[in-house]
Structures are given as C-alpha cells and as structure tokens.
Amino acid sequence: MSGPSTPSSPRAPAPLPPDGSPPASPESLIYDWNQAEAAPRPPQPFGLIDETLRDGIQSPSATHPSLEDKLELLELIQAIGVDSVNLGMPCSSPRALADAVAMSRHIQARRLTLTPAVAGRTVLGDVERALDVVQQGGMPVVLYVFIGASTLRQWAEGWNLDFLAKASASAISLAVREGLEVAFVTEDTSRASPEILDPLFRTALGHGARRLVLCDTVGHATPAGARALVRWTRRLIASTGVPGQVEWHGHNDRGLSLDNALAALSAGADRLQACGLGVGERVGNTAMDVLLLNLKLLGWYEHDLSRLADYTRKVSEALCIPIPFNHPLSGRDAFRTGTGVHASAIIKALGRDDGRLADHLYSSIPAREFGREQRIEVGFMSGLSNVRFWLESRGLPSNEPLCQELLAWAKGRDSLPREEEILQVVDASHYRKQTAG
C-alpha cells in the first residue's frame, strides 16, 4: 500500500552500500522532507546588514563595546560575508560619534568591502551627526532615519500623520541634499495601517529615500504577516516608478523572528537586518548567526561560514553577554553528546569514514563547516562506549575494569563531570592498581 503523495518529491536516499563502506556523501542517505514543501527561493539577490552595534547594544543587558572590540567585530562581519554594517547612532553620545568615525576610517584603511550605515531619528540634528561621520570618517554612509509610525505610537507621542510626513520629508531632504543614501524606517510597521504607510512611503520615496525599512518593532508579526507586508510594500513601490528597496527588521518577542525573516525574504525583501546572537531590545532581534546558518543550509547563501562561531564568540565577549548553553551552533551543548545510545552511533560512524557521517548522525548541522566539532561526553546517561571513546581519544588506556569503574562513578553523579574530574578518577584507579600490585 502506498502512502499519501507529497506535493513534490524529495530525492530518495541512495541504497546502502552492501559492504558497509561509506556512502558517496552523508546527504545521499538523508530523505529531506523540507524539499516536499520547500520555502520559495528569494526572488532576487539580497543583502544583509549587521545591526549588533546599533540595536544589539540597545539590549538592557549589553555592555557598550570598546572601540577595539567594535573594530574586531567589523573584521568578523566581513569574514562571514555580510555586506553592510550599522555603526551605531552618532547622535546618541560623543563616544558613539567618535566610534562611528573610527570605524569608517578602519573600513577604508583595511579595505573592507562593508557598506557602513548609521541611524538617527527624523530630526535635523540627528542627520547632522550622520553628516559629521561622513565628513570626519572620509567615506559615505547610508543613513537610516526612523520615526514611530503606527496609530499606537502616534497616540503615545501626540503626533498625527501630517506631522510624521513633514518630519520625514525634511530629514530625508536634508540628508539627500548632502549626498547621503537614505533608508526610511517606520517603527512598528507591522502594526501600522496601509492608510498610514501609503502616504508616508510615498513621501519618503518622493523626497529621495531609496530603502523602506519595515520594522516588526515589538515582534508582533507572524510569517504570514511578514509576507503580506513585504508584498504590499513592493506593490506600492512599483506603483511609484521609483527604484526603491524593501528591508526587514524583526524582533523575537514571540520567538518568530527567524521564520519572519525567511518569510520576508521569500516574499521579496531586498535586505534583512539582524544582530549577532539575536541581541537587541528586550528579547532581541533576528539572530544573524542563526539566520546565516539557515540561509546556508537552504542553499540561499554561498559564503564560507567557517568563522561564524568566531563571530558569535566576539559578539558575546564584546557585549559581555553569555552565549546561552543551547544556542544553535555556538551554544556550549550544540555539538556535545553524553547519552549512550547517541554516542554509540556517532562513535561507530566515526570509525567508518573521515567523520563527515558522524557530523550528520545526531545533528542537522555539519559542525565542521561552521567552525565547531562533535564532542562525546561521559555522564549519568552514558554507556560504556562513551567512556571508552573518551579515554582513547585522549590517548589513555581503556581497559574494561577502568571503563566500568568510570561509568559507575559517572552514573552516581547528578551532572556531567568536567574533564579534570574524570582524569582524577582515572589517576586514582591507576594508583590503586599500582599499590595493590
């Protein structure tokens, strides 16, 4: 009896080699249900902007990174293939302005290909600080000018649509007149009506803005909402005849920011904004690292990502924000296996090819492609194979009595032992044996 048919058929796994030899590739043994209803590919080439040094440092738990850390981060953002970077809000403090200038100079001195951007409100003084960055930094920057747009935001500020349009028009006009490329950012776009967005977007494009940034400021959107908003905005831009681009900025309050970013891209967004480790206001933004990981695995992103883990480590260090233990890819536990059944299968696979199969067995992410590696641990859920492998991979003797002793000891504990603790038990066992002999 055949099962229900799928809308499109993923490739069947290759037959298992009869002699147990390794298959052509780990992927050839994987039946990929994702292919049955694959997300539509982005309809056009897309860009990415790293917002860690703008929205990321707005996280209440973040430390303002030193200039040295900011410069190192620029290098890593370039290394993972992201094309643009927000240098911060030069209007927010003299230090923010000085750092933006220093980063602009660094980009030029190091010949990085990153396009720098800065942010400010639709306030003339904020535009002037962006112009200071250009003048003192010696290179153009894209200016992201933002204003609260939804009815709720208007109510909180005592604004109306007429005020929003006038403030936006005058800030954009000044920036464009001075030669800046302008991105117009409507805060709370995902809760603003077409009756607000339509005139504001037309005003912005009419005054020379060339990017419209759709903000899911409070993480309200679902993928369906993100798609609808992007498509609606693209239609609006098309109706003006102006060559405008759509950009997506999403927050993670409901845990949907990654899905929303992918949905926005599939619906035609030209650029996605994201922050390393997903840091940012409240629970943060789309995580750049997790976004890149998924774009790569979807086949939508070509760039080598072997330095992705270095990038997240630097974000964590620079902003003094620990990486959650279970964060995809970079978390301490992302590639650790203590459980006996899992470890035993990984160890068997490790013995049979160059390690590529082991990378896929209990992970959907080939660790080594992203600068990480699988680790087998010993703990209360382990079996003998964990212990034997743990000892042998450190060049230690792995005789049966020692393995049994270590396993019994590990099973009596409430948590996985640290390496030094295991080594102490190994030493004590050898000592006992010597003195007994």
Ligand SMILES: CC(C)C(=O)C(=O)O
């Ligand atoms: C200023 C804008 C881009 C913002 O951070 C938001 O709306 O979330």
